[in-house]
Amino acid sequence: MTVGPAATGPPDPGAAGGSAVPEEILRARAYLLRSVEPPNRRLVRLIEEYGPVEAADRLRRGAVPDALLRAATARRGTDHSTADLEAAAAAGARLLVPEDPQWPVWPFAAFTTAESGQLAPPVALWARGPGDVSVLADRSVTVVGSRAATRYGLHATAEFASALARRGVTVFSGAAFGIDAAAHRGALAVGAPTVAVLACGPDRAYPAAHTGLIERIAATGLVLSEYPPGTVPGRLRFLVRNRLLAALGAGCLVVEAGARSGSRRTAADSAALGRPVMAVPGPVTSALSVGCHELVRSGQAQLVGRPEDVLETVGRLGVDLAVPPAGERRPTDGLAAATLAVHDALPARAAWPPARIGEAAGVAADGVRAALTELEERGLAEYHQGLWQRPARRGGP
Amino acid sequence: MTVGPAATGPPDPGAAGGSAVPEEILRARAYLLRSVEPPNRRLVRLIEEYGPVEAADRLRRGAVPDALLRAATARRGTDHSTADLEAAAAAGARLLVPEDPQWPVWPFAAFTTAESGQLAPPVALWARGPGDVSVLADRSVTVVGSRAATRYGLHATAEFASALARRGVTVFSGAAFGIDAAAHRGALAVGAPTVAVLACGPDRAYPAAHTGLIERIAATGLVLSEYPPGTVPGRLRFLVRNRLLAALGAGCLVVEAGARSGSRRTAADSAALGRPVMAVPGPVTSALSVGCHELVRSGQAQLVGRPEDVLETVGRLGVDLAVPPAGERRPTDGLAAATLAVHDALPARAAWPPARIGEAAGVAADGVRAALTELEERGLAEYHQGLWQRPARRGGP
Numbered sequence: 078m079t080v081g082p083a084a085t086g087p088p089d090p091g092a093a094g095g096s097a098v099p100e101e102i103l104r105a106r107a108y109l110l111r112s113v114e115p116p117n118r119r120l121v122r123l124i125e126e127y128g129p130v131e132a133a134d135r136l137r138r139g140a141v142p143d144a145l146l147r148a149a150t151a152r153r154g155t156d157h158s159t160a161d162l163e164a165a166a167a168a169g170a171r172l173l174v175p176e177d178p179q180w181p182v183w184p185f186a187a188f189t190t191a192e193s194g195q196l197a198p199p200v201a202l203w204a205r206g207p208g209d210v211s212v213l214a215d216r217s218v219t220v221v222g223s224r225a226a227t228r229y230g231l232h233a234t235a236e237f238a239s240a241l242a243r244r245g246v247t248v249f250s251g252a253a254f255g256i257d258a259a260a261h262r263g264a265l266a267v268g269a270p271t272v273a274v275l276a277c278g279p280d281r282a283y284p285a286a287h288t289g290l291i292e293r294i295a296a297t298g299l300v301l302s303e304y305p306p307g308t309v310p311g312r313l314r315f316l317v318r319n320r321l322l323a324a325l326g327a328g329c330l331v332v333e334a335g336a337r338s339g340s341r342r343t344a345a346d347s348a349a350l351g352r353p354v355m356a357v358p359g360p361v362t363s364a365l366s367v368g369c370h371e372l373v374r375s376g377q378a379q380l381v382g383r384p385e386d387v388l389e390t391v392g393r394l395g396v397d398l399a400v401p402p403a404g405e406r407r408p409t410d411g412l413a414a415a416t417l418a419v420h421d422a423l424p425a426r427a428a429w430p431p432a433r434i435g436e437a438a439g440v441a442a443d444g445v446r447a448a449l450t451e452l453e454e455r456g457l458a459e460y461h462q463g464l465w466q467r468p469a470r471r472g473g474p
Numbered sequence: 475m476t477v478g479p480a481a482t483g484p485p486d487p488g489a490a491g492g493s494a495v496p497e498e499i500l501r502a503r504a505y506l507l508r509s510v511e512p513p514n515r516r517l518v519r520l521i522e523e524y525g526p527v528e529a530a531d532r533l534r535r536g537a538v539p540d541a542l543l544r545a546a547t548a549r550r551g552t553d554h555s556t557a558d559l560e561a562a563a564a565a566g567a568r569l570l571v572p573e574d575p576q577w578p579v580w581p582f583a584a585f586t587t588a589e590s591g592q593l594a595p596p597v598a599l600w601a602r603g604p605g606d607v608s609v610l611a612d613r614s615v616t617v618v619g620s621r622a623a624t625r626y627g628l629h630a631t632a633e634f635a636s637a638l639a640r641r642g643v644t645v646f647s648g649a650a651f652g653i654d655a656a657a658h659r660g661a662l663a664v665g666a667p668t669v670a671v672l673a674c675g676p677d678r679a680y681p682a683a684h685t686g687l688i689e690r691i692a693a694t695g696l697v698l699s700e701y702p703p704g705t706v707p708g709r710l711r712f713l714v715r716n717r718l719l720a721a722l723g724a725g726c727l728v729v730e731a732g733a734r735s736g737s738r739r740t741a742a743d744s745a746a747l748g749r750p751v752m753a754v755p756g757p758v759t760s761a762l763s764v765g766c767h768e769l770v771r772s773g774q775a776q777l778v779g780r781p782e783d784v785l786e787t788v789g790r791l792g793v794d795l796a797v798p799p800a801g802e803r804r805p806t807d808g809l810a811a812a813t814l815a816v817h818d819a820l821p822a823r824a825a826w827p828p829a830r831i832g833e834a835a836g837v838a839a840d841g842v843r844a845a846l847t848e849l850e851e852r853g854l855a856e857y858h859q860g861l862w863q864r865p866a867r868r869g870g871p
Contacts (some may be wrong), residue, residue, distance in 0.1 A: 104804065113836070114815060114835070114836030116835070126848065135693050138514055147838045147840070147841070148836075148838065149838075151829075151832040151833045151835075151836055151837060151838055151839070151842075152833060152836060195811070229757055229759070232759065233757070233758050233759065236759075247731045253796075311815070311818025311819065312806070312814060312817075313811060313815045313817075313818050316814075356756065357758055358755030358756065358763070358767060358770075358777070359755065359756070359757055360626055360630070360756055360757055361630050361755065361779045361780065362629065362630065362633075362755075364624070366755070366779070367779060370755060370777055370779035371779070373755075373770065373777045374776065374777050374778070374779065374783065379771065380755070380767055380769070380770045380771050380777060382758045382763070382764060382767030382768070382771065383758065386771065414592070414710060417709060417710045417713075418511060418707075418708070418710045419707050420710075421708025421710050422708065423713070432548075435548040436548045436549060438511070438548070439510070439511030439545075439548055439549060440511070440548060441544045441546075441548055442548075443544065444544070444549075465797070
């Protein structure tokens with residue numbers, strides 16, 4: 078059942094947010110979400126084995142493996158699920174569960190092959206906004222970077238986000254200060270939906286200064302969180318949240334990161350989940366680009382200098398292939414060395430016989446004649462009464 | 475025999491610039507240098523086979539393979555060698571030849587394995603300045619980049635050059651406007667010798683505006699050229715000169731290069747000669763960093779963000795290994811996830827019993843007690859009458 082007024086979704090009843098999901102599953106998963114701090118792979122396995130309803134019942138009764146019981150003890154005694162679903166609905170959020178057709182099955186499939194137990198999938202996600210994350214994650218990029226970004230970083234982020242959003246790539250980020258906000262705003266600026274994954278409850282906006290931004294994101298895109306209503310963010314929750322960002326983006330783009338930053342942790346999660354990591358370089362004089370440069374140097378990230386480079390990595394093979402920057406073509410392009418030598422030797426303010434040009438260029442008579450003919454055809458040499466010279470320059474200085 | 479007043483060299487007679495080289499060899503090589511436009515691998519082979527004196531004689535008589543004869547025709551009839559040696563001496567330059575102990579044998583050995591015929595070694599080099607290039611090239615880096623460099627590029631170049639020169643790495647460059655000049659100046663600023671390789675005769679300074687800079691380079695380092703006195707630079711000669719820069723540096727550092735630039739050509743020569751190519755990244759918004767970024771993206775260059783990174787590449791193995799930038803250590807470093815969760819849950823403006831902290835953190839009672847103990851030991855938690863809280867913050871805001 079859809080919880081919350083914002084969950085309208087497309088008219089197709091099968092695809093509408095959770096409309097086909099029985100209430101008892103939503104309640105069971107809401108309970109599990111609060112009773113064990115994510116990520117917990119044992120809980121995921123318990124649900125896989127028994128289904129969410131029986132898994133919740135077993136946890137309530139304490140009929141689960143010891144390790145899981147220890148992880149859950151502090152909260153499992155109280156079932157907040159009804160209150161949580163109501164509080165979320167009041168905030169316009171619904172509970173997105175794996176039983177829902179909108180569940181991002183493929184992005185989260187990476188968790189099953191990840192080695193680290195910290196990289197467990199979420200049991201459910203609180204979701205606010207009309208977006209269908211299973212669709213939005215298809216062509217997507219997770220943008221991470223410093224909260225204390227520079228003007229350069231903010232500018233580059235907005236440029237990349239806008240350009241990618243314009244090409245149908247969904248920007249995922251964490252709604253934090255700095256790079257995160259610039260990424261969301263870059264997408265919103267071109268009218269594209271963007272997805273924020275928060276480290277607090279769905280009824281909260283963190284940072285508070287971004288309440289408006291988060292509302293705008295929820296209006297057309299999606300705001301996700303695996304934390305129950307009322308949860309405040311903490312450092313651990315940011316780290317835990319980052320794995321969801323890592324999984325949901327088809328690639329991870331790091332824009333500005335200090336020598337040591339949470340962004341690099343998200344990048345590491347992305348890599349562990351098999352996602353390509355990309356880093357935007359910056360001035361070597363900027364402490365905030367050090368992390369990006371180190372990621373590239375160590376081979377953990379590929380350098381991306383243009384949105385096209387990102388598109389090539391996260392886009393569709395063959396469709397979004399980037400063409401290397403072309404640069405200007407010069408009229409002397411493709412000339413053989415001897416011809417170029419003759420070209421260089423051609424006087425501009427005088428006219429010389431071929432022999433003199435040959436001497437200056439160090440090219441033999443035969444070569445000089447052939448070269449002069451070729452240069453004349455290209456408009457690079459002019460002939461008059463046995464003498465050769467450069468053509469008068471056309472246009473600007 | 476040493477030509478020119480600047481060629482003093484160390485007192486060891488065997489090492490002094492060309493003092494052991496017979497006049498006839500110098501004359502033969504000076505003749506060959508002017509008679510065939512470099513690079514010419516056939517000429518190099520002819521000299522290898524017959525020695526410079528007989529090779530010169532054969533070329534003079536026309537008793538050389540047709541292809542070589544064609545390449546030489548325009549000039550071989552006149553022997554300018556005496557005039558060239560005198561003109562060079564008047565300008566303070568000597569002729570450095572392979573028979574001289576200062577000849578950079580190892581740097582130029584790379585030419586023998588290069589596939590391209592364009593990558594032939596020089597027949598000799600005009601040299602101005604007290605430097606011994608065979609020594610200076612040992613730990614060295616060739617710095618290339620745009621003539622129309624940005625302030626950022628000039629600053630980064632000077633910083634890299636100074637830092638490397640201070641660590642005993644010789645900076646080689648082309649004395650051009652922009653990056654080249656910044657590289658030389660960066661080395662000179664810390665009192666280190668630097669080497670300029672020019673695309674004109676040793677009696678000339680190109681660009682003319684750098685006459686003073688080139689004099690300063692020659693005063694303590696070395697100015698090299700394979701072009702005879704009086705030769706003016708041309709586009710081909712810059713390209714040809716670049717192969718010498720590529721060979722003489724133990725690595726090639728590209729600082730700013732547009733999508734298409736001569737610097738990239740030098741980088742390609744360096745790679746062909748087995749030299750590591752390094753690129754300094756810059757703002758993605760700068761057209762002059764596009765070439766550097768493409769070099770890294772395409773795998774032709776490794777990104778270097780700090781002089782230490784260059785040192786690691788061109789320096790001595792094991793001695794100059796760069797330590798990755800460390801970043802700040804945080805007091806919560808190394809805490810287990812549960813301990814971090816407890817830390818995050820600790821109230822700052824109140825004091826809670828362990829049970830309440832456990833509930834907030836989602837950590838069981840055992841875990842909470844262990845975590846609080848560890849946090850207290852680290853000074854991250856304070857205990858008073860059964861209640862826990864964060865310690866009052868010390869120092870700044």
